[in-house]
Amino acid sequence: MEGSEKYQGEVPAWCPGCGNFAIMRAFKEALTELAIEPENLCIVSGIGQAGKFPHYIRCNTFNGLHGRSLPVATGVKLANHAMPVIAVGGDGDMYGEGGNHLLHAIRRNIGIKLFVHDNQIYGLTKGQASPTSMEGMVTKNQPFGVLSGQFNPMAVAVALDCSFVARGYAGDHDHLKGLIKEAMGHKGFSLVDILQPCVTFNKVNTYEWYSKRVYPVGPEHDPESRTAAFAKALEWGDRIPIGVIYRNNRPSFEERVPVISGSCLVDQVLEGRSLKDKLTATLKEFY
Amino acid sequence: MEGSEKYQGEVPAWCPGCGNFAIMRAFKEALTELAIEPENLCIVSGIGQAGKFPHYIRCNTFNGLHGRSLPVATGVKLANHAMPVIAVGGDGDMYGEGGNHLLHAIRRNIGIKLFVHDNQIYGLTKGQASPTSMEGMVTKNQPFGVLSGQFNPMAVAVALDCSFVARGYAGDHDHLKGLIKEAMGHKGFSLVDILQPCVTFNKVNTYEWYSKRVYPVGPEHDPESRTAAFAKALEWGDRIPIGVIYRNNRPSFEERVPVISGSCLVDQVLEGRSLKDKLTATLKEFY
Amino acid sequence: MDYTIKIGGQAGQGIQTIGDVLAKVFSRSGYHVFTDQDYESRVRGGHNFYRIRLSDTHVYAPRASVDILAAFDRESIADYGKELAGSGIIVYDSSMLGERYEGPQMLDVPFTALAAESGAGRIAANTVAIGAILGMLGFPLEPLFDILKDGLKRKDNETLENNRKAAGAGYEYSVQNCTRCEFEALSAGEPKMLVGGNEAIGFGAVAAGCKFYAAYPMTPSTGIMLFVAGKAKDYGIIVEQAEDEIAAINMALGASFAGVPSMTGTSGGGFALMTEGLSLAAMTETPIVVALAQRPGPATGLPTRTEQGDLMMVLHAGHGEFPRVIFAPGDPGQAVRLTAKAFNMALKYQIPAFVLTDQYLADTRWTLDSIQIEGLTVPNYRAGNERLDTMEQYKRHAFTPDGVSLFGMPGKTRHLVVTDSDEHNEAGHLIEDSLTRKKMVEKRLFLKLEDIRKEIGPPILLGHGSPDTVLISWGSTYGVVREAMEAMPAGKKVAMLHFSELYPLPGNERLDYLALLRGAGRTVCVENNATGQFAGLMRTECGHEVSDSVLRYDGRPFMVEELVEELRGRI
Amino acid sequence: MDYTIKIGGQAGQGIQTIGDVLAKVFSRSGYHVFTDQDYESRVRGGHNFYRIRLSDTHVYAPRASVDILAAFDRESIADYGKELAGSGIIVYDSSMLGERYEGPQMLDVPFTALAAESGAGRIAANTVAIGAILGMLGFPLEPLFDILKDGLKRKDNETLENNRKAAGAGYEYSVQNCTRCEFEALSAGEPKMLVGGNEAIGFGAVAAGCKFYAAYPMTPSTGIMLFVAGKAKDYGIIVEQAEDEIAAINMALGASFAGVPSMTGTSGGGFALMTEGLSLAAMTETPIVVALAQRPGPATGLPTRTEQGDLMMVLHAGHGEFPRVIFAPGDPGQAVRLTAKAFNMALKYQIPAFVLTDQYLADTRWTLDSIQIEGLTVPNYRAGNERLDTMEQYKRHAFTPDGVSLFGMPGKTRHLVVTDSDEHNEAGHLIEDSLTRKKMVEKRLFLKLEDIRKEIGPPILLGHGSPDTVLISWGSTYGVVREAMEAMPAGKKVAMLHFSELYPLPGNERLDYLALLRGAGRTVCVENNATGQFAGLMRTECGHEVSDSVLRYDGRPFMVEELVEELRGRI
Ligand SMILES: Cc1ncc(C[n+]2csc(CCOP(=O)(O)OP(=O)(O)O)c2C)c(N)n1
């Protein structure tokens, strides 16, 4: 797409055919259409194939630890809430190692846009099961097949009253681009779980497998109804809904922190006289 | 109750009037009625007022780290699945520090019975907000009031297809005792969130506050329906349901691990000849 | 004049409030005050004490010998009675304890009855007790009235008046009945500040410009967060209680990356969880200050007790090799200064900096004459957009002669700010080649360390000019070692070296302490741990082998008398 | 005879399979083989190599000089061409690389075309390449056919036959066309085992009776979990992939508490997350074995490269003070033995024990003549119910002369097994008093450490009997230092000390290495890190100051030639 060249980053180290390429393309186009300049955008990521994402998109980047992108992104957002902050990671990153942060980022409703590249496998570490791997999937590390229930990020997010909950699919470019734009436009915490074929390690959930099953939720679905959303979120199997599952209007965390109601924290540097006067007053309290 | 003296442990260090005493009494009575002998029971706990619980009940005890009782309990259960294993902790312990383990213990459906003493506050560290503290609650550490959404353990557990999800109330002895027994009898992972007044630090959610609101779910509620359970789980405010919110029959983790289908891991010690023969065979694979 | 007042009772009886009020009376009256606390890991019950030492000259540590024991439970009398000085008095309320004690040292004051009579109700029994103690000491009551007024600000005049009456009643009662009380209150100086260890760290942070504090509650560090939270509005600071310690340090790193000075605080167990994040700070060269208040481990250990057991952990925490700075203040004054300095070092060198204390120091309060604000404020090391925007290109991790790259703020310049937990090139993008790797190690580690070393202040040297014996202390043992040194027999040539800036160890340029140590026949390291961790650090870092260690590892701090005795046997 | 074959190409091209098959051909043929690998943190593409050294005598390390370079991409030729020995040959397929290279050292073999012709399809190009390499060496093809047969077990005879043809075609082609090939295959001994670093740890664990392995995948440790998972069914072991490393160590502790020998494995970053759990192991005296495969840090660092940068972290990880044992094997044989010994130490003393390796060792494969099973099995230290049931009372943490209390299994006796992360009494219940605290510290730390020390084996001493120069190595540098030492000029009196049981440092009873070090004019410590961590450990623990360090910290292992050169300059 014209205009998207400015997001051109490093050369991706993904496998040829990896679903991440499609996601990246949709992403760049969405950014282009939203007219977000690279230098005004910050992407925080974890470790995994998906975690390399911000290196391949020109933007401010904090590529942190496996599983820890949400707290870092929270810090960034609180320090400079005028800047769009995106978190990107894999299913292992966000639902495995980083599961606790997901719960609490949603509770805060901090205005981070989270995109999970959900390939239902640990890609970078070469094919172990992830929380979203389907029951029974056999890997070298799960010789008896996956015994745990499959993690359902949509249902959990709805249960947490997450303010924007959606599922995309790497194989449906236009739909995905639309979702990304919608998520970016939403105030508060947004979770977009993106089904992403891993052509190397996930031989179950392939392009073909997904393509046969995914369908866009239609207008009959009311994403503002929490119970309807929950029912929709439970769909998985022969038919897998993509689109906005749930949405609400909870005030965002950054709106609610009184300290930054006037201006961004990073712009509130106290120096010289004003700092000294305050300190002198504080010292009095010690008497 | 007669027979419950054998569970008499150390002298509790809780505040007089603390809801934990009521929970303990219900607990001992439930154990008595279930005829579980102290030496056949193992309780794993974290750190907090609730974490001290197993010291006050005679039983095998692993009082571990803040937030980490579920993984410890998982290890215990996998090593000796014939032994009833209980995990106990506070709302901070289980939903804050330990949130990730809760997600994944539920996914595994490991046969641990989890009792959360939910006082909606950090008791032992003297009154900071917990994940279940209600929005707006002011504490020394939350001078602007709690800004995050209240964690709803019932809804999240239903979203995770937890195999037994219930809420109890320290102030309703018979009901609570019944729930504990039911949870203990359930195969698979059981979560019982117990509303527990903290008379010292939580001045909002008091005995009076809870007593006015709680009501036992009636027979009209179908705990086997996941969507009905979700709707019930969302109730909080003027009316708070107690009782079994959700229940299913997922096979437990320990049933599904082939290695222990015959006998407990702890009884499968390989020694002498049989070990040596196996090792010799394995060595051949290196050629 | 050097009196110790010990207030003993159960948690929930309000002995901390009594102690705080009394200490404030004394500090406002211009005395030198030192307080410490001992409590169990529970909220009600158990057995606690609050100890106040007051004097007309400097005091730096607790003494075991008690002059006034205020007993709010029987255990206090049973456990602490033996600590009573020859002229000491035990004050208590026989109706409260359900027992009358006989003996010349016992003063039975009906706290509860007098409170009820005063009109303030039984709840004012503690106020009666405070009045009674002041009466025993022969102190004026006015400072107390002022404090009661401050404390009751929002309450009505009647309550205040009743409380005054209660205090007065206790005062009168003891003045009349304590015939053996022979304390004399020497005249004192100007009002002094009374500052606790945690408050001091909090103040140092605020003064240094801390804008973001994320932490998870953990005794004994929670007080730092509470202090900063109390100042959040006034100074414009975000204080966020994270879901766990891992989140806490990562949030602080995110905020720091975005451009604001950030901090976290915890105790050993919480810090153990942060160590991966510490390594992240190092790799991304993101400044961070970590306050670590030690308590006895391993694991949960003794949550409300004290130990200096985590020095080695802090020194080596985090995988991989990277520089760090560790400060361990010996008193609240040092805590203020070194916390601010920690911010300075962290921001200037883009490294993690530690303030290492312990429960003992965190829960002590000391009088200070003043705190100099000037030395505390920290320059703005961030590269503003004006500066960056004029540059043709910007690389977050550019190689420079001193290893420090310009710290750009994302979203505040036309350039991109890119960093990575993987090994990266100057631009912050991940690399695999060995050459870049090597240069980056040298940049982060060797180049910076050289300059950092130069900024480390020398140890504090006190005592004899050319000593035979040098006592070595670090962190919170400063006060007790100082008092013990001063109490050594006159003929002995004893000095002490206190290390509060302890990693990297200071050079010998400003104070040739190595020569001093070599010159002394005996060097004794006093540590509140079992393995002599600082002695080990000295051995590794400067090759000095201490001749002797005095170690305490039962979760309690050293007492002056105990240390004096211990040292007398060895010197 | 000492040849090095290097196979270079992109991830996904199958160079690892080629290397594995070739190595197996050689080891089965009775040669001594050493392989190592170099790869990027990606799944496809990038630039990797697999290196095989084979010889008729022992080989312990990689040599940079290459005899046969099999190039599957152009970078291989560009990057490794310069490493080619004088008589070396580069074998490649010009159609695959899209380029023909001229020169006497180039051998263009049409891998793909020959594969297509063979009937096995283009997919068999790698088989052709293997055949070609064997042809260049003048090796027989039969061992390869056996291996192909094993590998294709479940496939049909036709595929096997086609693959044989493919290999044969490559073989013939190079025999005919490689006129400059003058390798000579000396006759070798009996078939040997070929064992990798991770497999060796896995085997040692299984042999020691490991019943529970919980971990979270992390390069370069994942191979251990995969090995054990592969044996789970046969040996009755539960292998659980935890949700994170914190869960992993806590699960292992739970299983261990319940009575089964347990283990976890990870790399530096994952271990950082486990450190709180480590401290828990110590406080509850729950045995655990932790395998830590190091990679370059800080933070994510270089995930697929090597470094010995985490020794100090492992030594001091976890808050509070407690004993631990650290073993750092130098080769797979040591890895087997020391992993089993780690179980023995952990279970006997109820402490955490470490097996510390790194990516280099994890990804190397070595030939071994045999593995003695006898020394590996570990006695059952758990107190069975028969024994406990006859006791009147049982206390999990009872004080004993050697600090070790009976390890009862919960649910397996009429007694209760109680433990606590808080400081506790003998019965395992939490306490607050100082006396019990002190005794417990002494029990856990001092008493045990004394016996533990006695079990630590001496370093391996090789080389000259009364050396002028002693080379010091630890962990994975064993092999390269050994080869370098053997290559030192004849006149020099050089010895080497290899430490694989390194904490606590061995005593001097069995081998007076301190005297040896003191006697030598020069002691040189060779480490794969930037700060000389083991040299620091020696300074702290036994006061020996090494005179020189050779450090490499670019994420790559030492090469024999490089180290020889480096040492020549210093000796
Ligand atoms: C603390 C820690 N544990 C483990 C790892 C190793 N690791 C790197 S990526 C990864 C999982 C990758 O899976 P996922 O998050 O789903 O990302 P993907 O590669 O599939 O995109 C793991 C376990 C790590 N880097 N850090």
Ligand SMILES: Cc1ncc(C[n+]2csc(CCOP(=O)(O)OP(=O)(O)O)c2C)c(N)n1
């Ligand atoms: C890793 C770690 N972080 C923090 C603490 C301090 N801590 C002890 S109990 C507790 C919270 C208590 O709240 P909750 O879990 O709700 O239990 P309660 O006391 O209310 O029963 C905290 C934060 C700790 N022990 N360990």
Ligand code: SF4
């Ligand atoms: S391994 Fe899978 S997820 Fe990773 S780059 Fe390759 S195809 Fe994509």
Ligand code: SF4
């Ligand atoms: S603080 Fe609250 S929860 Fe803790 S013991 Fe007291 S009343 Fe119970």
Ligand SMILES: [Mg+2]
């Ligand atoms: Mg994935």
Ligand SMILES: [Mg+2]
């Ligand atoms: Mg609580």
